[in-house]
Amino acid sequence: MRWPNFSVPSAADDARRAIGARGGALRFDEFMSVALYGERGFYMRSGRAGRRGDFITSPEVGPLFGAVIARACDSWWRELDSPDSFTVLEVGAGPGTLARAVIAAKPACSNALRYVAVEVSAEQRALHPAGVESCAVMPTEPFIGVIIANELLDNLPTRLFVFDESWREAYVAWEGGRFVERLMTCRELPRCLPAEAAHSARVAVQDAAAHWVTQARSLLTAGRLVVLDYCTSSPMMCLRPWREWLRTFTDHRRGVHYLSAVGEQDITVEVALDQLPVASVVATQAEFLIEHGITAMVEEGRAAWQQAAAAPDLAAMAMRSRIREAEALLDPAGLGGFSVVQWCR
Ligand SMILES: C[S@@+](CC[C@H](N)C(=O)[O-])C[C@H]1O[C@@H](n2cnc3c(N)ncnc32)[C@H](O)[C@@H]1O
Structure with a gap:
């Protein structure tokens, strides 16, 4: 006898649906928003600070x-x-x-x-x-x-830019049964991005944080x-390995890549002070x-x-x-x- 499929919908399902609705790719901040704050996102289910939570603040x-x-x-x-x-x-x-x-x-x-x-x-x-x-x-x-x-x-959900001969914006797509990153050209580049950077350097563009402060x-x-937060600057993001400032956490441990375990781990990005008022x-x-x-x-x-x-x-x-x-x-x-x-x- 085959058992009926009782699998419950997850944040990953929500992200896949959102990708479909956006014509095949979701901007990184939108992806982060679904992963953390969507109906089944990390913080909307059990994720939280505290000894019985996922990290200590x-x-x-x-x-x-x-x-x-x-x-x-x-x-x-x-x-x-x-x-x-x-x-x-x-x-x-x-x-x-x-x-x-x-x-x-x-x-x-x-x-x-x-x-x-x-x-x-x-x-x-x-x-x-x-x-x-x-x-x-x-x-x-x-x-x-x-x-x-x-x-x-x-x-707060952040946009993400990657230097690949020029600055390109990170999107998330679903291909071959997994989430993958897609880089797209952006018509108007944010002013915090330096003119030149090393190949594959990354910078988080924190429009939402700046807007929230205002x-x-x-x-x-x-x-x-x-x-009160852990802070850095856009030029420092460019120079440092991105995994140092874009981190995931779950159950008091560093998590896996942000494209995996969607909704099951926190995604956190150091705050670039130069991008705030x-x-x-x-x-x-x-x-x-x-x-x-x-x-x-x-x-x-x-x-x-x-x-x-x-x-x-x-x-x-x-x-x-x-x-x-x-x-x-x-x-x-x-x-x-x-x-x-x-x-x-
Ligand atoms: C890292 S936790 C910090 C919790 C607490 N401030 C502490 O220091 O222990 C971030 C919290 O902000 C909440 N959060 C994120 N965006 C928010 C928003 N726009 N308005 C209110 N709460 C938000 C999350 O749900 C989460 O509980």
Whole structure:
């Protein structure tokens, strides 16, 4: 007896369908969009940050990162003369871990604070904590406050260009039972592409990230946009092996080529700072966290642990954990080397 085919549709099926609908090839950013955010895309099913997820981000290291962000929010709130209503809009909020830690840190601005968490994945929105306004898309009403995006821009769909005697744009087609890359000439080349490059050099053209920054800034009546991410530049992309800056992840491991395992792995691209609107301040994450008091918070944690070490309770353990968390958050070869890019208004 033959069993009926119970195979469930996948993101790969969706990508194949989209390729057909586009006459045989899908631009790379459209392909990335289906793979990550289509109905069966990576983030729309189970993909996410966290120990039980696929990769660790700064908020997922532990509550210290959120506690420092809470302090930063206080200083930004005071800078604006402590308004009665102060919105923190976090975009790409994942399961709400940063929101949870900021609220738990009880910042001085708590009474004025309206925390809005924007996350496209319904599965992750369902995990957002109480006290947070959870939504799928950015609000449209301008406000006073701060917009924070931790590791969002690297996940926005990007266009991809390859130097093959001249710059050509990467598309994805379906041939011989697999996804393949097709290079096509582009009528108007993006200005960030250098005139010359080595054969097969690649550059991600991050129109969506630049557009998002412009849109986010326009929402602020007063305040700042704070983006934390791993960053590079278009010329550096050209010079470095592309697999260093265009990566895939799943289950806490590097994934396979982005044309394989479609929808089953994250696709992430370092952010080319030269392609974004000019920022007011750029610092490393380590510099930013030190500016906002991480060193004193670690010392406070160490002292609290030493006092309670003879009969430690959960609170003392959490204070001790600050020491290890800070090591990870400040590591210049890791999270500490990320960029914190701010646009002030
Ligand atoms: C790498 S994860 C980072 C999650 C969280 N910020 C953290 O640091 O742990 C990126 C998140 O952004 C979400 N995302 C991507 N594009 C988005 C958009 N346009 N609006 C809201 N969320 C988005 C994804 O679904 C994913 O949960």
